[in-house]
Amino acid sequence: MRGLNLLLVARRQTLLEELAGELATRHGITARPLALDLTREDAIGPLLAALDALDIGLLVNNAGAPSYHGHFSERPWHEVEATLAFNTRLQLRLIHHLLPALLHRGRGGVIQVSSITGHTPVPYMAEYAACKAYQLALGESLHFELRDQGVDMLVLSPGATRSERVSFGMEPDDVAGEALAALGRRPSLLPGRGNRWRAFRYRHLNSRRRALWRMGRFQRGRLRPPRG
Numbered sequence: 766m767r768g769l770n771l772l773l774v775a776r777r778q779t780l781l782e783e784l785a786g787e788l789a790t791r792h793g794i795t796a797r798p799l800a801l802d803l804t805r806e807d808a809i810g811p812l813l814a815a816l817d818a819l820d821i822g823l824l825v826n827n828a829g830a831p832s833y834h835g836h837f838s839e840r841p842w843h844e845v846e847a848t849l850a851f852n853t854r855l856q857l858r859l860i861h862h863l864l865p866a867l868l869h870r871g872r873g874g875v876i877q878v879s880s881i882t883g884h885t886p887v888p889y890m891a892e893y894a895a896c897k898a899y900q901l902a903l904g905e906s907l908h909f910e911l912r913d914q915g916v917d918m919l920v921l922s923p924g925a926t927r928s929e930r931v932s933f934g935m936e937p938d939d940v941a942g943e944a945l946a947a948l949g950r951r952p953s954l955l956p957g958r959g960n961r962w963r964a965f966r967y968r969h970l971n972s973r974r975r976a977l978w979r980m981g982r983f984q985r986g987r988l989r990p991p992r993g
């Protein structure tokens with residue numbers, strides 16, 4: 766997996782350019798930055814054009830709508846709709862667009878970043894978790910469809926992982942390392958033993974109803990008290 770050239774997509778141009786330069790110097794690869802807001806409908810045209818101009822071997826569907834914690838009934842519709850569009854339609858479109866080229870070449874891969882929240886219903890993160898469950902089911906199904914055609918599909922379901930938004934959890938390098946090692950070997954991966962145990966406990970040591978109740982009570986306890 767080392768030595769791959771990269772097309773990096775995110776919104777902040779300066780940061781993206783710095784990262785591309787750093788990766789190119791450190792690994793002797795070509796890294797191209799493409800600053801786009803993927804939630805904008807007019808971003809998809811330039812993105813697909815950039816993909817068509819390159820020989821893409823591995824798609825990592827990582828960027829997604831931010832998670833939240835609160836009552837679904839208080840979520841403004843534009844946020845609900847944006848989560849759904851980003852975490853399902855946009856990512857699905859990228860996979861669908863790139864697959865013909867990967868299949869034609871008979872080689873390549875897709876890493877779909879889902880979440881541990883996709884493995885069980887999560888009250889107070891309802892539509893975020895539902896989108897993650899969609900990504901999980903989609904990716905696992907595609908893994909089976911594509912496995913004899915040379916295209917590796919992996920669903921990566923991280924638990925808490927340090928990022929700009931999250932200040933605790935696994936190191937992103939460890940999560941990425943486990944994902945790359947699992948690509949081509951299995952349909953999906955929960956990185957970290959603690960996360961695997963938590964997901965196993967919720968999915969298999971509880972009935973689905975009991976898991977829902979336990980998760981609901983846990984998440985309700987994390988809600989902020991009402992203001993005032």
Ligand SMILES: NC(=O)c1ccc[n+]([C@@H]2O[C@H](COP(=O)([O-])OP(=O)(O)OC[C@H]3O[C@@H](n4cnc5c(N)ncnc54)[C@H](OP(=O)(O)O)[C@@H]3O)[C@@H](O)[C@H]2O)c1
Binds near residue numbers: 928
């Ligand atoms: N961190 C966790 O604990 C955790 C746990 C489970 C699952 N996940 C999943 O892992 C993935 C990454 O999470 P993260 O915590 O690393 O998220 P993040 O810090 O919010 O963003 C990850 C990357 O996506 C880019 N991005 C975000 N919104 C974008 C947009 N509208 N258009 C283009 N690029 C965008 C960001 O750059 P810019 O801001 O410059 O655009 C950044 O490079 C997500 O799919 C998330 O659901 C994370």
